[in-house]
Amino acid sequence: MGIMRIGHISIKVMDIVAAVKHYEQVLGLKTTHTDAQGNVYLKCWDEWDKFSLILTPCDQAGLNHVAYKTEHDADLDSFQKRVEDYGISTQILPAESLPFVGRTLCFNLPSGHEMRIYAKKEYVGTDVGTMNPDPWPDDIRGSGVHWLDHCLLMCEMNPETGVNKVAENTKFMMEVLDFYMAEQIIVGPEKNIQAATWLFRSTTPHDIAFVAGPRQGLHHLAFYLDSWHDVLKAADIMGKNKVRIDVAPTRHGITRGETIYFFDPSGNRNETFAGLGYLAQPDRPVTTWSEEFLGRGIFYHTGELNAAFTEVYT
Amino acid sequence: MNSTESHNSLLAALCTTACSNHHIRLLQTGESYECSSAESLLHGLCKIGRKGIPKGCLNGGCGICKVAIRHGHVKKIGAMSRAHISEQEEAQGVLLACRIAPVDDVEIDVIGLMVSAILRGKPPQHLQK
Numbered sequence: 374m375g376i377m378r379i380g381h382i383s384i385k386v387m388d389i390v391a392a393v394k395h396y397e398q399v400l401g402l403k404t405t406h407t408d409a410q411g412n413v414y415l416k417c418w419d420e421w422d423k424f425s426l427i428l429t430p431c432d433q434a435g436l437n438h439v440a441y442k443t444e445h446d447a448d449l450d451s452f453q454k455r456v457e458d459y460g461i462s463t464q465i466l467p468a469e470s471l472p473f474v475g476r477t478l479c480f481n482l483p484s485g486h487e488m489r490i491y492a493k494k495e496y497v498g499t500d501v502g503t504m505n506p507d508p509w510p511d512d513i514r515g516s517g518v519h520w521l522d523h524c525l526l527m528c529e530m531n532p533e534t535g536v537n538k539v540a541e542n543t544k545f546m547m548e549v550l551d552f553y554m555a556e557q558i559i560v561g562p563e564k565n566i567q568a569a570t571w572l573f574r575s576t577t578p579h580d581i582a583f584v585a586g587p588r589q590g591l592h593h594l595a596f597y598l599d600s601w602h603d604v605l606k607a608a609d610i611m612g613k614n615k616v617r618i619d620v621a622p623t624r625h626g627i628t629r630g631e632t633i634y635f636f637d638p639s640g641n642r643n644e645t646f647a648g649l650g651y652l653a654q655p656d657r658p659v660t661t662w663s664e665e666f667l668g669r670g671i672f673y674h675t676g677e678l679n680a681a682f683t684e685v686y687t
Numbered sequence: 688m689n690s691t692e693s694h695n696s697l698l699a700a701l702c703t704t705a706c707s708n709h710h711i712r713l714l715q716t717g718e719s720y721e722c723s724s725a726e727s728l729l730h731g732l733c734k735i736g737r738k739g740i741p742k743g744c745l746n747g748g749c750g751i752c753k754v755a756i757r758h759g760h761v762k763k764i765g766a767m768s769r770a771h772i773s774e775q776e777e778a779q780g781v782l783l784a785c786r787i788a789p790v791d792d793v794e795i796d797v798i799g800l801m802v803s804a805i806l807r808g809k810p811p812q813h814l815q816k
């Protein structure tokens with residue numbers, strides 16, 4: 374079946390102790406490994422693979438790479454050929470280049486972001502197990518997020534020079550990696566500029582999103598919660614921990630997700646995201662948002678897009 | 688005086704007794720505000736209630752709050768992303784306002800993405816000193 378879901382994201386943090394504390398106590402992940410370089414690996418309680426988040430100490434914030442898990446090891450060879458045939462150079466990293474991960478296909482998206490695809494990662498099981506499991510474990514901390522859900526990458530766009538990395542990434546992801554489009558934003562006087570897209574491989578509205586901005590970057594990484602009430606509780610936990618909240622709990626028009634945005638201690642934006650929105654399927658018709666309804670698409674209640682939301686990212 | 692202003696002055700009065708306040712001047716608009724040595728320059732700036740001051744990550748990562756210190760001294764209160772502040776800039780007093788606190792009275796220019804927000808529209812009359 375090819376790519377199944379987002380597997381992990383590796384991000385740069387400027388204070389590793391503060392970062393680990395944030396992702397453990399506010400989000401509720403658990404540390405599963407620390408390597409010799411001081412990189413910290415964490416997972417959510419409902420995930421079964423060894424980790425979904427890597428924090429790497431650095432003098433800046435932002436994305437290292439995002440990785441997707443494919444079903445079969447042989448997929449890596451066919452993807453490598455297809456990516457190379459498309460004109461993008463690739464590399465296969467041997468197994469254990471990242472601890473607990475099998476051989477990995479590695480390349481840059483047209484936008485410049487590093488993407489990886491792997492088929493194997495050590496299985497450790499969810500916190501409730503597979504035999505007669507309880508619906509949730511007893512030692513949930515903080516927001517108790519279930520899993521890493523998606524990421525949103527900012528891609529360079531400049532209509533004057535004709536640069537549109539959102540459109541380039543989208544074409545690549547759909548033609549080469551077999552992603553499907555759930556929703557898009559189309560802008561411009563001729564209504565022909567693809568300014569944002571939401572793409573999926575799983576059955577949820579997005580496993581990755583691309584939005585146009587002045588420079589390449591990481592807009593946010595998002596974790597899944599069950600319900601609107603869990604989003605409210607997550608906000609309470611942010612209040613308790615004096616976390617900088619970016620956007621108070623609200624709903625997206627796009628994907629119908631219930632959401633809250635906030636920042637980690639290095640300024641990387643996080644989201645906790647609830648509600649499955651709708652069943653995403655390859656034959657589901659694509660939803661399109663026009664420029665006039667862009668604000669409504671992003672924040673459905675107010676319909677207002679604040680400048681900082683599109684200008685502030687790492 | 689509206690309730691927000693009276694609330695702000697109450698906060699300011701409380702703060703003066705607890706920590707030292709410094710005078711921060713925005714050279715581009717002539718506005719100034721009080722900022723305690725226990726809060727970031729950006730936090731103080733947001734309190735003047737001007738519309739359009741972009742509230743970024745407040746954690747030194749996004750780079751939106753870049754300022755140049757033209758006079759006075761500040762202290763660093765957290766890590767600043769090297770993607771936005773080079774070593775050379777840091778040495779010249781170009782810093783992230785969310786990661787510095789005043790040590791004495793300070794004069795600043797905002798630079799980068801915050802400029803248009805700061806220069807957009809006239810500041811409210813009562814803030815011009």
Ligand code: FES
Nearest residue numbers: 743744745750785
């Ligand atoms: S607000 Fe993000 S770096 Fe200061």
Ligand SMILES: [Fe+2]
Nearest residue numbers: 525595644646
């Ligand atoms: Fe999101």
